[in-house]
Amino acid sequence: MSFGAPKGEKLRDRSLLTPSLSMNSLSLFKDPKLSTISMLRKVNKLNEDEKVQFEEKDFCQLCGAEFKKFLKPRHHCRTCGRSVCSKCCKGSGENRICDMCITEDENKELKNTYEGVLEEKQNQLEALRQNIISLDKRTAEKKQQLEINKNNLKEDLKKKLKETKAQLSNEIEKNETLKADLEMKREELLKRKEELTNIEYNLGKKKTFLKTKKEKLEEKELELEKIRAKLLKYQEGG
Numbered sequence: 001m002s003f004g005a006p007k008g009e010k011l012r013d014r015s016l017l018t019p020s021l022s023m024n025s026l027s028l029f030k031d032p033k034l035s036t037i038s039m040l041r042k043v044n045k046l047n048e049d050e051k052v053q054f055e056e057k058d059f060c061q062l063c064g065a066e067f068k069k070f071l072k073p074r075h076h077c078r079t080c081g082r083s084v085c086s087k088c089c090k091g092s093g094e095n096r097i098c099d100m101c102i103t104e105d106e107n108k109e110l111k112n113t114y115e116g117v118l119e120e121k122q123n124q125l126e127a128l129r130q131n132i133i134s135l136d137k138r139t140a141e142k143k144q145q146l147e148i149n150k151n152n153l154k155e156d157l158k159k160k161l162k163e164t165k166a167q168l169s170n171e172i173e174k175n176e177t178l179k180a181d182l183e184m185k186r187e188e189l190l191k192r193k194e195e196l197t198n199i200e201y202n203l204g205k206k207k208t209f210l211k212t213k214k215e216k217l218e219e220k221e222l223e224l225e226k227i228r229a230k231l232l233k234y235q236e237g238g
């Protein structure tokens with residue numbers, strides 16, 4: 001809505017306006033020149049059914065132009081009751097509205113629009129915030145689960161490592177025993193071999209000794225045979 005809008009449209013819009021005391025009209029109190037009007041307006045608006053009280057001024061309350069009969073007639077804004085010249089208002093009769101009220105309405109509308117946008121953005125922000133919270137929560141849960149999995153894996157690995165180590169240790173021990181056994185048996189075998197060599201050596205010695213004895217025995221037998229033959233010859237001859 002702007003000052004340049006078609007008259008008819010503007011007037012129709014006017015009829016929909018609810019004269020009520022808004023934050024915008026309260027802000028008028030900041031301007032000392034307008035405070036009286038606003039106060040008046042406030043009083044007027046206390047009763048919705050009551051008509052706006054017209055102000056009877058000699059000068060336009062917006063531009064300050066002096067009113068003159070026919071040349072510059074005085075008009076009254078039906079919203080605030082200000083005395084205004086024709087340049088400072090729009091519409092006619094019961095639909096007349098001063099530029100100040102138009103600006104005020106436009107501000108109100110703008111404010112409503114911005115408030116709407118603000119609310120929408122705030123809602124979006126809140127939704128985003130909720131999303132972030134839920135995401136954070138899920139992330140935390142995932143992290144926790146991951147931590148649990150990690151710990152479980154670690155425990156499993158530790159257990160398996162311990163088992164493998166024990167197994168390996170066991171096998172090493174077994175191997176060690178086997179090795180010791182083998183070593184013992186080897187030593188025993190060596191000893192036996194040595195004994196066998198000794199026995200063989202002794203046997204050889206005995207064999208040689210026996211052979212010598214046999215030879216001597218044969219020699220002696222031969223001698224005995226000779227003696228026997230001599231004896232026989234002697235007996236025959238005797």
Ligand SMILES: [Zn+2]
Nearest residue numbers: 060063085088
């Ligand atoms: Zn004026």
Ligand SMILES: [Zn+2]
Nearest residue numbers: 077080098101
């Ligand atoms: Zn007005």
